[in-house]
Amino acid sequence: MRLFDAGVTYPNGTVALQPTSLEFAEGVFTILLGPSGAGKSTLLRSLNGIVPLSQGQVASAHLGVLRNARQWREHRRKTGMIFQQHQLIGRLTALANVLMGRLGHHSTLRSLLPLSVDEKRMALEALDRVGLLDYALRRADQLSGGQQQRVGIARALAQAPNLILADEPVASLDPATAERVLALLHGICRQDGLSAIISLHQVELARQFADRIIGINGGHVVFDGPPDRLGEDAIRRIYDGTSIPQKNPSAAYELEMTP
Numbered sequence: 001m002r003l004f005d006a007g008v009t010y011p012n013g014t015v016a017l018q019p020t021s022l023e024f025a026e027g028v029f030t031i032l033l034g035p036s037g038a039g040k041s042t043l044l045r046s047l048n049g050i051v052p053l054s055q056g057q058v059a060s061a062h063l064g065v066l067r068n069a070r071q072w073r074e075h076r077r078k079t080g081m082i083f084q085q086h087q088l089i090g091r092l093t094a095l096a097n098v099l100m101g102r103l104g105h106h107s108t109l110r111s112l113l114p115l116s117v118d119e120k121r122m123a124l125e126a127l128d129r130v131g132l133l134d135y136a137l138r139r140a141d142q143l144s145g146g147q148q149q150r151v152g153i154a155r156a157l158a159q160a161p162n163l164i165l166a167d168e169p170v171a172s173l174d175p176a177t178a179e180r181v182l183a184l185l186h187g188i189c190r191q192d193g194l195s196a197i198i199s200l201h202q203v204e205l206a207r208q209f210a211d212r213i214i215g216i217n218g219g220h221v222v223f224d225g226p227p228d229r230l231g232e233d234a235i236r237r238i239y240d241g242t243s244i245p246q247k248n249p250s251a252a253y254e255l256e257m258t259p
């Protein structure tokens with residue numbers, strides 16, 4: 001994925017993402033850090049077109065610059081989204097929720113027909129990978145928070161994605177469960193060579209799992225580098241940056257770019 005000079009201003013005038021160019025290499029586990037309101041969700045949502053750019057362009061590794069609705073649809077079909085509140089349908093089984101991940105692969109008419117045995121096999125395999133095969137027929141609202149988020153991961157995997165985008169996927173879990181769920185997602189991405197871009201608010205989890213950390217403050221990228229470069233200075237830039245003048249960020253912050 002690439003962002004070229006991408007900026008987002010919401011209709012109410014809030015500048016959520018200042019013009020930003022970033023390249024996300026294949027197979028890299030990238031974590032976005034930043035205070036609340038920094039622009040992490042906006043950046044993630046712009047990468048799958050939920051939030052349209054006000055300027056600049058998005059390019060996918062597989063489709064090039066995304067210019068029209070058909071290309072965006074194709075890109076979204078191969079992009080697994082994982083949300084903080086996992087957005088499962090509580091009264092449906094874990095399996096039915098995972099099967100939702102397959103719907104984007106069909107035309108509207110086809111999706112009204114029963115899903116094939118192959119589709120169900122893919123969904124069950126995805127549940128197996130997150131350790132929930134035995135819970136496939138359990139209602140989603142009868143699962144624990146950690147299990148529900150694992151169903152959310154399985155639903156994303158059932159899309160056979162090229163890319164995973166996750167917006168605060170472990171924010172509503174207790175610390176031990178958060179670490180286990182993130183370790184699971186990390187292991188799967190590693191195994192499949194999947195690119196992932198994940199926003200988190202736990203710095204320690206970012207240090208533990210990220211290949212690359214991108215720090216955002218006030219819609220600007222203020223740090224970009226591997227975890228071992230994330231020192232005290234960088235943490236201050238990411239979390240206290242509001243006191244630093246925003247006019248000319250590249251002068252105020254010495255960006256640490258990945259090679």
Ligand code: ADP
Nearest residue numbers: 010012014016035036037038039040041042043
């Ligand atoms: P983060 O994910 O880092 O908490 P967001 O991307 O959600 O940050 O928000 C960035 C900024 O954009 C914040 O000032 C937020 O209030 C604003 N914002 C987010 N969504 C909208 C929206 N739909 N309309 C207007 N402003 C928004």
